[in-house]
Amino acid sequence: MADSTPPPPADDQSPPPPPPQSHTGSPTDFLKGVVGKRVIVRLTSGVDYRGTTSLLSCLDGYMNIALEQTEEHVNGVVTNRYGDAFIRGNNVLYISAAEAL
Template sequence: FFGIVYKKLEERASSRRNKRIIVKLSYLRFTMSRKEALSQFINQIHGRPVVVKLNSGVDYRGVLACLDGYMNIALDQTEEYVNGQLKNKYGDAFIRGNNVLYISTQKRRV
């Protein structure tokens, strides 16, 4: 759909207004693909081992149980690492989203 609209507007892009519409449609198509990619990533890592890095530099490693739109994270079998050293083990952990720097996958534990 967006490709058809984009081509039609491109043909009529003689005025400044139409050029702005083309740019907006291109941005919309780009942001929708980013949202879809993020959604696919979340679906792929659900139930798998992840590393959650906090703004403070602390890492939490565990199995991703839940993730919401605010980046609030629930982990099972959680381990806390400070400066690369294991500090604590938790059964379940909840991490508030505003503390999260990034989430990455890790290899499954043996």
């Protein structure tokens, strides 16, 4: 029987996605639970934004995110710091709760 494990991705630059969380509930429940807390937002470009969520809302089917005290991370290095940042939802790959930054 052949091994059905897919080969590793060719691009070793980006880290793997975060492991699945062992919580129950909907994505909406998760998002409501992280308002006012530190999160990591990974964009489809591979850039991470780390900050405190100030508002999470759905507009026209997109999940737009407003962050406060935001840091931009490219390849694990802080490249910019912003007081406030607005990220359009169609650019978001995932949102992860940050334990401690």
